[in-house]
Amino acid sequence: MSGSPMSGTPRSGAPTSGTRPDPGDSPPLTVAVTGAGGSGAVTAGLILLEAVAAAGLFGLLRRSAGPQIRGGESAALLRFGPAPVHCAGDRCDLLAALDWANHERFAEEIPLDADSLVLTDPAAGTPPAVVAAGDAALREIGFADSARERAGGRPNMVAVGAAGALAGLPLDALLDGAARTLAGKGEAVVAAARACIRAGFDLADPAERLRKPASAPAEIPQRWHINGNEAAGLGALRAGVRFVAAYPITPASEMLEWLAPRLERLGGTLLQAEDELASVNMIIGSAFGGVPALTATSGPGLSLMLEGIGLAVASETPIVVVDVMRGGPSTGIPTKSEQSDLNAALYGLHGDAPHLVLAALDIGDCAHTVAWATRLAWQLQTAAIVLSDQSLGQSRMVGEPAPVAEEPLAALQHPTAAGDAPFRRYAVTADGISPMSVPGEPGLAYTADGLEHDPTGAPSSRAADHADQLDKRRHKLLAHDYGPHWAEITEPADPDAVALTLLTFGACRGAVLEAAARLRAGGHAVRTVALRLLAPLRRRALMHALGDTRVLVVEQSHGAQLFHYLHAEQALPAHARSLARAGPLPLRPGEIVDAAAALIDAHRGGP
Amino acid sequence: MTAAHGRSTEQLKASIPSLRAKDYKSDVKPVWCPGCGHFGVLAALTKTLAYLELPPEQVAVVSGIGCSSRLPAYLAVHGFHGVHGRALPLATGLKAARPELTVIAAGGDGDGFSIGGNHFLHACRRNQDLTYIVMDNEVYGMTKGQASPTTQPDWCRSKLTPHGTGMRRFQPAAIALAAGASFIARGFAGDPNGLTRLLAAAIEHPGFAFVQVLSPCRTFRPEQQEWKQLVHACELGPAHDAARAAELIQRDDGLGLGLLFEQKIPVYAAGVAADAADTLTAAERLAAIEAEHCR
Numbered sequence: 023m024s025g026s027p028m029s030g031t032p033r034s035g036a037p038t039s040g041t042r043p044d045p046g047d048s049p050p051l052t053v054a055v056t057g058a059g060g061s062g063a064v065t066a067g068l069i070l071l072e073a074v075a076a077a078g079l080f081g082l083l084r085r086s087a088g089p090q091i092r093g094g095e096s097a098a099l100l101r102f103g104p105a106p107v108h109c110a111g112d113r114c115d116l117l118a119a120l121d122w123a124n125h126e127r128f129a130e131e132i133p134l135d136a137d138s139l140v141l142t143d144p145a146a147g148t149p150p151a152v153v154a155a156g157d158a159a160l161r162e163i164g165f166a167d168s169a170r171e172r173a174g175g176r177p178n179m180v181a182v183g184a185a186g187a188l189a190g191l192p193l194d195a196l197l198d199g200a201a202r203t204l205a206g207k208g209e210a211v212v213a214a215a216r217a218c219i220r221a222g223f224d225l226a227d228p229a230e231r232l233r234k235p236a237s238a239p240a241e242i243p244q245r246w247h248i249n250g251n252e253a254a255g256l257g258a259l260r261a262g263v264r265f266v267a268a269y270p271i272t273p274a275s276e277m278l279e280w281l282a283p284r285l286e287r288l289g290g291t292l293l294q295a296e297d298e299l300a301s302v303n304m305i306i307g308s309a310f311g312g313v314p315a316l317t318a319t320s321g322p323g324l325s326l327m328l329e330g331i332g333l334a335v336a337s338e339t340p341i342v343v344v345d346v347m348r349g350g351p352s353t354g355i356p357t358k359s360e361q362s363d364l365n366a367a368l369y370g371l372h373g374d375a376p377h378l379v380l381a382a383l384d385i386g387d388c389a390h391t392v393a394w395a396t397r398l399a400w401q402l403q404t405a406a407i408v409l410s411d412q413s414l415g416q417s418r419m420v421g422e423p424a425p426v427a428e429e430p431l432a433a434l435q436h437p438t439a440a441g442d443a444p445f446r447r448y449a450v451t452a453d454g455i456s457p458m459s460v461p462g463e464p465g466l467a468y469t470a471d472g473l474e475h476d477p478t479g480a481p482s483s484r485a486a487d488h489a490d491q492l493d494k495r496r497h498k499l500l501a502h503d504y505g506p507h508w509a510e511i512t513e514p515a516d517p518d519a520v521a522l523t524l525l526t527f528g529a530c531r532g533a534v535l536e537a538a539a540r541l542r543a544g545g546h547a548v549r550t551v552a553l554r555l556l557a558p559l560r561r562r563a564l565m566h567a568l569g570d571t572r573v574l575v576v577e578q579s580h581g582a583q584l585f586h587y588l589h590a591e592q593a594l595p596a597h598a599r600s601l602a603r604a605g606p607l608p609l610r611p612g613e614i615v616d617a618a619a620a621l622i623d624a625h626r627g628g629p
Numbered sequence: 630m631t632a633a634h635g636r637s638t639e640q641l642k643a644s645i646p647s648l649r650a651k652d653y654k655s656d657v658k659p660v661w662c663p664g665c666g667h668f669g670v671l672a673a674l675t676k677t678l679a680y681l682e683l684p685p686e687q688v689a690v691v692s693g694i695g696c697s698s699r700l701p702a703y704l705a706v707h708g709f710h711g712v713h714g715r716a717l718p719l720a721t722g723l724k725a726a727r728p729e730l731t732v733i734a735a736g737g738d739g740d741g742f743s744i745g746g747n748h749f750l751h752a753c754r755r756n757q758d759l760t761y762i763v764m765d766n767e768v769y770g771m772t773k774g775q776a777s778p779t780t781q782p783d784w785c786r787s788k789l790t791p792h793g794t795g796m797r798r799f800q801p802a803a804i805a806l807a808a809g810a811s812f813i814a815r816g817f818a819g820d821p822n823g824l825t826r827l828l829a830a831a832i833e834h835p836g837f838a839f840v841q842v843l844s845p846c847r848t849f850r851p852e853q854q855e856w857k858q859l860v861h862a863c864e865l866g867p868a869h870d871a872a873r874a875a876e877l878i879q880r881d882d883g884l885g886l887g888l889l890f891e892q893k894i895p896v897y898a899a900g901v902a903a904d905a906a907d908t909l910t911a912a913e914r915l916a917a918i919e920a921e922h923c924r
Contacts, residue, residue, distance in 0.1 A: 075924040248922040256922070259915060265726045267718075284918050288911060291725050296751040300718035303711060307691065307722025310709055311730070315722065333712045420924065444656070461707040461723075461730050464686045469655075469701045469708030480657050480702060481710075 050103030051232060052111045053189050054132045055181060057120030059094045062178035065203065066118075067098020068418070069182050069215075071247070072199030073191045074102040075420040078242040082107040082385075083418040084608075086131050087357055095124045097131065102189075106421050108384050108532025112612035114138055115232055116188055117158070118181040120165060121146035125153065130607055134158040139230065141165075141184060143177065161230070168221045174214030175221075182215075183222020190233025193223050246423045250388040250414030251277035251318075253424065254344055255284070257392030258316050260426060263342070264290030265315040267304035269297050272356040273412040274318040274346040298323040302330030302343065309339045310470055312460030314396060318344040321363045322353065324407075328370045331405045335375040335495065337470040338448065338456065340399035340406075344392060347411040349605045358606030359413035361528055362579040367407045368557055368587060376496045378406035379557035381528035383510055385414050389424040391554055394507055402498050403458060409556075411578075413608060414529050444468065446477045450490050454498030499558045508555040511567055512538065519547040522622055523568050525598075526576040527553040527584055530609055534576050537614035546622055553584075561593045572625055573598035574618055580604035597625075650675040653685060657702045666818030666844030666853075667697050670764050673816075673824040674733075675704070680829055688731045691719045693745060695737040696771050697764035697844065714745030717752040720759050728758070728898070731832060735762040739769045742778040742799045753808035756836045757897040762828070763801065763839070764818070766846035766853065774849035786849075802878045802889055805839045806871060812838035813874070813890040817860045818845065823886060830888060836896050843884065856884065863887040 053070060057063040067083050074081035081102035087094060099114075101107050114132045118141040119125065129152045134140065136157035142149050145166040154160070163184050169175035179200070186196040200215040248256070255277050258266070266285060268278045282292040290313075295301035298319055305315035319327065324345045334341045347363045349355030367379045378398055382391040388410055395406040447468040449456045456477075459466035473481040474488050482488075512535065514520060522541075526534045531552035541548045551567050575585040575598060582602035588594045601617045603609060653675040661667050678688060688706040692698035694713035701708025711719045720734040734752075741749055741763045752761065767784075769775040775787045778799035785793045805813050812834040816824035824842060831838035843860065845853035863885030868874035874890035881889075909917070 242924075245924045246922050247924045252922065256919060259918065265722065267722055267725075287914050287918065293721070293725055295718065296747055299715060300721070300748055300751070303715040303718035304722030304725070306711070307709070307719040307724075308726035309722075310719075311689075311723045311727040313726035315726065329712050330715065337709070337711075423923070461689045461727060462686055464684070467685055467705060467707045469704075469710055471702070471710045472712055473710060481699075 048104050050101050050105070050107050050111060051116070051189055052099065052101045052114045053116045053118070053185050054097055054099050054114050055118045055120065055178070055185065056097040056125065056128055056132070057095065057178065058123035059096065061120040062176060063096050063120055064098050066178040066182045066185075067100055069196070069199040069203045070098075070100050070186060070191070071102075071418060071420060072202045073186060073195040074100070075245060075247055076195035076198040076238060077192055077236050078239045079104055079236065079420070080106045080245075081420045082109070084110060084413065085416055086128060095127065097128045099131065102420075107419070109536055110533070110608040110610060112610045116185055117141065118185040119143070119146070119149070120177055120181060122148070122150055125150050129153075139188065139232065141181065146177075161227075163222075163225050165222070168225060169218055172214060172217045172221065174210060175218045176215065179215040179218035180222035180225070183219035183224075184226040185222075186219070187223045187226035187228075188231055190231060190235050192235055192237060193220070195238060196223065244423060245420050246386055247418070247420050248385065249276070249416060249418040250382065250385040250410055251346065251416065252280045253385055253388035254318070254382070254392045254408070254410055254415070255281040257389035257424070258342070258396060259284060259288060260389065261314065261393040261396035263314045263316045263396055264288065265293075265305065265308035265313050266291070266317065267293045267295045267301040267308070267315070268317045268319065269295050269301050269323060271320045271323050273348055273416050274320050274323075274344070276416065277318045277344065277346070298326035299330065302327040302341070303333070305341050306330060306334050306337070306339050309334075309341050310460070314340070314400065316342040316344065316392075316396070318346065320346050320348050320356070321350045321366065324363060324366055325370070328366070329372075331377065331407070332371045332373065332375050333472045334405040335371065335377050336472045336474075338403040338458070338495070339470060340403050342392065342396050342399050342406045342408060344408045344410060346415040347409060355606050357412065359411045359529070359608065360579060360605035361409070361411060361530065361577050362581070362583065362604070363409065364527075364556070364577075364579065364583040364587065365581070367409055374492055374496075376499050376558065377404050378402070378499065378555075379409065380406060380555055381409040381553065382414060383528065383531040383552050383554055385417060385419040386421055386424040387554075388414055398502075401455075402502060403455060404495070404499065409528055411529050444478045447479045448475060448491060448494075449477045450494050453501055454494045456494075504555055504560060508553070508560040508563060509567065510550075510552045510554065512550045514542050514547040514549065516547055517549070520549045520569070520571050521547055522572045522574060522618055523549040523551055524574050524576055524614065524618060525551045525553070525568070525588075527556060530576050530578055533609045533611045533614055536611035537618060540611065540615050541618055546619070548618065556587075559588075559591050559593060561591055564593050568595070572621055574601055574621055575599070576601045576609070576614055578603060578605055578609050647682060648679055648685070650679045653678045653705050655703055655705045659703050660699055661696060662848045664847040665696070666766060666842075666846070667700070667764055669818035669821050670697070670762065670824065670842055670844055671700060671703055673818075673821045673828055674700075674762070676821065676825045677828040677832065678706070680825065681832060683731055687729070688733070689723055690733045690735060691723065692716045692734065693736045693740040694771070695740045695769070697735060697737040698740055700735045714740055714743070715748065716740065717745060717748040717759075717761065720761075721752065721755070721757055724757055724759055733760045733762065733832070735764070737770075737777075738763060738765040738767060738779045738799075738801075739777040742801060746778070750804070750808045752837055753805050753810035753839065755897045756809065756811050756894060758835055758837070760828070760831045760838045760840065762842060764842050764844035765801065766844050766850060768846050768849045770846050770849055800878075801839075801841045803875070806874055806878060806890060810839045810890075811836040811892045811894050812888075813878075814838070814840045814888045815863070815886050816840055816842045817856065817886050818842055819857050820860070820886065827888065834891065836894060860884045860886050863889060867891050
C-alpha cells in the first residue's frame with residue numbers, strides 16, 4: 023500500500039509524500055480517443071488501459087458521453103504513468119480523433135495546447151475551428167485507409183496502435199490489451215484488431231514519440247482493473263451484503279448490473295424494485311430479517327429514499343445507501359460528476375435523525391468505504407449513506423487493490439436468552455446500542471417502529487421516551503471509536519513547517535493530492551486532509567489535523583456545501599477559504615495549485 | 630442465509646405446545662375507536678395463526694401508516710410498523726431475505742391503494758409468497774376522515790373535498806386481478822369465522838394472496854354499520870381463470886364475500902438455486918469474484 027494510503031495516517035506518523043514517485047520526474051500522460059457513435063472510441067480506450075496494465079504502469083480511464091442512449095459521440099480519456107493516477111490532468115498530450123462529429127461537445131474536456139499532438143484522419147473530415155485554430159500540432163494519419171487494407175480492420179484499432187506508439191506503450195502490451203478486451207468477440211476479431219494495431223504502430227513517426235518506449239518490468243505487482251461502481255459492489259460483498267434492491271439510474275446502474283450475477287454466486291439476491299421508495303424499504307425489510315442489505319442510486323433516487331432512510335434511523339435497522347452523485351438539482355446532468363448531494367445526504371432527513379455519511383476517496387477506496395460503512399451500520403444499528411460520484415463510479419483504473427478489512431461484520435448484540443417479557447429491543451444502554459433480535463428467535467419478538475417508542479418498541483408520545491431515544495440514537499454514533507479511517511492525511515517532508523492545509527472529501531482527493539505534490543515540489547509545505555467520514559464529523563480530530571495552518575476547502579459543488587457544513591460545525595478557522603466549483607468538468611490539479619499558491623502568497627509570514 | 634435460524638417449521642411445531650389465539654396477542658392496547666372493524670380483523674388473524682399452528686417467531690407482520698397499520702404492535706409475533714404506503718416493499722425485502730418466514734403485510738385502503746398503489750400493482754405482478762390484508766373502510770381515519778381511493782365520488786362529508794372527489798372508485802379486486810395477483814378474496818370484519826377461513830387459505834396459498842377486508846369505520850363512516858346486512862356470499866366464486874374472475878368481480882356489487890380467484894402459478898423466487906456440484910466455500914467464491922479484477 024505504499025504510496026496510496028487507504029487509511030488515515032496519524033499526524034505524528036510517517037509522512038506519506040516521498041514514498042510516491044514524484045510525478046515531476048515522469049509526469050503522467052493523457053491520451054484521448056474521440057469519435058462518433060459506433061466508431062469504437064471507448065473500446066480503444068479500454069485496450070489502451072489494458073496495455074497500460076500489461077506494461078506495469080498505472081492508469082485512469084475516464085469516459086465522456088452525451089445523454090444519447092446509443093449512437094452518440096463519445097470520448098475515452100486515459101491518463102497513465104509509473105505512479106498511481108487518481109485524477110484528470112490539466113491538459114491533453116495526445117488526441118486521436120477517429121472523426122470530428124460534435125467535437126465541440128468535448129472541447130472543454132480535452133484541453134489542448136502548444137505541446138499537444140492531434141492525430142486526424144483526412145478521410146473523416148477536417149478538424150473543427152476550435153482545434154485547427156489552436157496551438158496543437160496536427161498530424162494526419164489514415165486510420166480508415168489503413169483499416170480498409172486489412173480484413174475486418176477497424177479505424178479505431180489503427181488509432182490504438184498509432185496513439186500507443188506515440189505514448190510510449192510497448193507493441194506487445196497493446197496486442198495483449200486487444201486480446202484481453204476483445205476476447206469475447208472471437209478469434210477473427212482479435213486477429214484483425216492486432217493487425218490494425220501493428221499497422222498503426224508503424225504509421226506513427228518515432229521522432230514524435232511523447233515518451234520513450236517503456237519495457238514491461240519482469241514482475242508486475244498485483245493490480246486492480248476496476249471501476250468505482252464495481253469496487254463499491256465488491257466492498258459490499260466483502261462486508262457480507264447478501265441482499266440488494268434497487269431501481270436503475272445513471273450513473274449507478276453498473277453497480278447493480280455487476281452485483282446481480284455475483285450476489286447469486288454467493289447465495290444472495292438482487293431485486294429490481296418498482297421505484298426507489300420500494301428499494302429502500304425492501305432493504306430495510308431484509309436487514310430487519312438479519313441479512314445485510316444495500317441499495318445504490320443517484321441524487322433523484324436519494325431524494326425519494328430519504329423518508330425510508332429516516333425509518334431505518336428511527337427503527338435502528340442497519341442499511342447502506344450508495345449515492346453515485348451526478349450533476350443536480352432535479353435531473354441535472356446525469357452523465358457528469360458533481361459532489362452536490364452532500365447537503366441532501368447530511369441534512370435531507372426530517373426530524374433529528376443522526377446517521378452515517380461517508381465518502382469514497384478514490385476508485386479502489388469505493389470498496390474500502392462501502393465495506394466500512396456496512397460494518398458501521400451493523401455495529402451502530404443505523405443508516406449509512408456512502409457518497410461516490412460519476413467520476414469514480416464510471417471511471418476505470420489500473421491501480422493498487424484496496425486492502426481487505428481486518429475485522430468481519432460485527433455480530434449483532436443478540437440477547438443471550440429470552441429475559442423479561444416483553445423484549446426490550448430499544449433498551450437505553452451505556453453505549454446506546456441495544457440488543458437486536460431477528461425473526462426466528464423465540465421469545466424475542468418486537469415491533470420495529472418509525473413511531474417514537476418506548477424501550478420495548480411500543481408506540482409512545484411521552485416526552486421522556488422521545489428524549490431517551492433521541493439521546494440514545496445520537497450517543498451511539500458520537501461515542502463510537504472510528505479509528506484512523508475517518509480521514510486520509512498526508513504531510514510534507516517537514517510537518518512542522520506546514521503553512522497550508524488542503525481539506526477535501528470524496529473524489530476531489532485525487533486532484534488535491536496531485537496539487538499538493540506540485541506545491542511541495544515548488545517548496546511549499548502543504549498538508550492534505552481528505553474526509554472519508556463526514557457524519558458524525560470527527561470535529562476534534564479534524565481541528566487537531568488542521569492545527570494553526572491556513573485552510574483551503576476544495577470540493578466540486580456550486581454552493582460550497584462542505585465549506586458551509588464545516589463552518590456550521592465550527593470545525594474551521596475563520597480565515598479558511600473555499601475552492602468550490604460545480605461540474606461537469608473535473609476539478610483539475612492546476613486550479614487547486616493556483617488557488618493555493620494565491621492563498622500562500624497573500625498570507626506569507628503566517629496566518 | 631438462514632443457517633442461523635434454520636430449524637424447520639415442523640421441528641419448531643414439535644418443540645412448542647399448541648398456542649391459542651390469545652397467545653398471539655401482545656399486551657399493547659389498540660388505539661382504535663370502540664366498535665372499529667379492525668378489532669374483528671385482529672381477532673380473526675390471531676385465530677388464523679393459532680389454527681395454522683405457526684410458531685410466533687416464524688411469523689412477521691409488517692405495515693405502513695394508518696389506523697389499521699397499527700396492527701403489528703398488537704400481535705406477539707415479529708412486527709414492523711414502517712412508513713406510509715411501504716408495507717409491501719418491507720414485506721418483499723424480508724421475504725426475499727428470509728424465505729422460510731411467514732410474512733404478512735397489512736394496512737388500510739389509503740396506505741395500500743393511494744400512497745402505496747404502485748407497490749400494490751408490482752407486488753401482484755411479482756407473485757412472491759406473501760399475504761396482503763387491506764382493511765378497507767373507504768376513509769382516512771387517522772387523519773380524521775378524508776376520502777380515500779375507495780370512497781364514493783359523491784361522498785362530501787370531508788372538508789377537504791366538500792363536493793366529493795368526483796373520481797371513480799378504485800376497484801381493489803379488479804385491479805389485483807389485472808395486475809396478476811394469484812389469490813384474491815374479500816372478507817368482512819364482522820364475520821370473524823369466515824374471515825379466519827379466508828386468511829388461513831391466503832397464508833397457505835403459494836404466491837401473492839390479497840385479502841380485501843370490509844372493515845367498517847364507526848367514527849367517520851357510521852353508515853357502514855349497514856354492511857352487516859348488505860354483505861353476502863359471492864355465489865359464483867371462486868374462479869380459476871382470469872377471464873371468468875373478471876366477470877365475477879365486475880358483476881359483484883363489491884360486498885360479495887369469499888374467495889374470488891385463485892390460480893397456481895410459479896412463485897417469485899429471487900436468484901437461482903446454487904449449483905450442487907459447486908463445492909466452493911463462500912470465501913473461495915468471493916476470492917474468485919475479486920480475481921476477475923486482478924491483473
